[in-house]
Amino acid sequence: MAKNKTEMLAHTKHLLIIRLSAMGDVAMTVPVLRTVCAKYPQLKITVLTRAFFAPLFNDIDNVQVYPADVEGAHKGALGLFKLSKELKRLRIDAVADLHNVLRSNILKSFFRISGIPVVQINKGREEKKALTRASNKIFKQLKSTHQRYADVFENLGFPIDLSTHSFPEKPALTPEINTVIPTSSKKWLGIAPFAQYESKTYPFESIVKVIDSLNSSDRFDIFLFGGGKKEKDILNVIASKYNNTVIIAGRLSFENELRLIANLDGMLAMDSGNAHLAAMYGIPTLTIWGVTHPFTGFAPFGQPMEHALLPDVSRYDKIPTSIYGNKVPQGYENVMQTIHPKDVVDRIMKYI
Known part of the structure; x- marks a missing residue:
């Protein structure tokens, strides 16, 4: 046989x-x-x-x-x-x-x-x-x-041998994309602030502080990615406050959303699907982790460990508590608060 x-x-x-x-x-x-x-x-x-x-x-x-x-x-x-x-x-x-x-x-x-x-x-x-x-x-x-x-x-x-992998050329932007994005010489930064579980989602107050600081730097056009109605409502609240921020969620087809992601200068995401979408095009992708951890094998493709922002694992030594983020021990509900917004901004400024 x-x-x-x-x-x-x-x-x-x-x-x-x-x-x-x-x-x-x-x-x-x-x-x-x-x-x-x-x-x-x-x-x-x-x-x-x-x-x-x-x-x-x-x-x-x-x-x-x-x-x-x-x-x-x-x-x-x-x-x-x-x-x-x-x-x-x-x-x-x-x-x-x-x-x-x-x-x-x-x-x-x-x-x-x-x-x-x-x-x-x-x-x-x-x-x-x-x-x-x-x-x-x-x-x-x-x-x-x-x-x-x-x-x-x-x-x-x-x-x-995955080390021989080659990324494709950046796809052309379509008229549909061009009607959504601003015209400027700033770097394009995608931010996908959501994940399947709350335990993997950076707190709202913290992500707002990150966006506020990035907006004030005037170095980036910020594109916000998300999915369902609740996520879009949250993104609308954020985008309404900042002149350098554009909501992408719900405004493009999935194919055009991928084309835009492939043309970004960088992506900030959770341990989530959007991180993998950016990484598969070779986009510098910074990830914020909660009760999960890159050691599980789900880090975005080709991204160095320096691109991962982690909670204080010495203080929360049960991390990773699960593979998918669906198990949160008592006292681990707020682990992401140990990742300071300034540290996130500094990492973006350094690598993107």
Whole structure:
């Protein structure tokens, strides 16, 4: 069986990549796929993900996106079986599961039955448990998620070296973008002040102090990124106070938002998807961390440790308390207040 699998991999021409969500995790596949396609230009790659994420892969010629409708036509086991039949019609030779969740595991079983080789990501769950547990914590840098993705390709017979990655040229700005952005010679700084959990979100009062100081410097045009209505309302309150600040949230299509991000001079974000969107274009990306930590392996691609602003981990020695920020021990609700706004501004001035 091993020999047959090796022979099949040797003739692989079309890879299916499974990474359904979340946005940051999908964005982290982009530098890896660029590197794979640069080294193996003969490969055809289909990425199974949400249709909304398709623009993430626009600059990779060998990659096409197959949209997964997991809340509709592809919902549940029967929907996944239908999806597997659709994908098999594409003549898939092998599958790289970069998600490794129940949904992708069910889908993989249908491919295995058909004799299609499947390799799934090793998420390093035991290492992450050791890093995030409250007692007997093993506090060390874990393998990056980007490298874990790369390991899957190596196991499929396509080893890559992420240090050889090349960023694409900056995409042109569209008329839609030009109607939103100001005309000036200042540096363009993106700020994405939100994250999935409050434990990873810099306090409102602190981010306002950062923006106030940056606005006063008159060195930057500041673009505010966000998502839902509540976030937009907060950003409107901030932007109304400052002449150098523009709200981007809700004003551009996702594709045009990515084009703008790719043309920034820098990004300030939380441990969140926007950090990965900026980093995948090689934009200097400063991140503010709460109860999570870069050691978990989710730091933005290619960003040095100096770009991470961390709480006082000697005072809060249980950090990281979880991988995603969904576990906040008593007394850890305000860890981000140990990151002074002046330190954030100083870091921006130094690196952007």
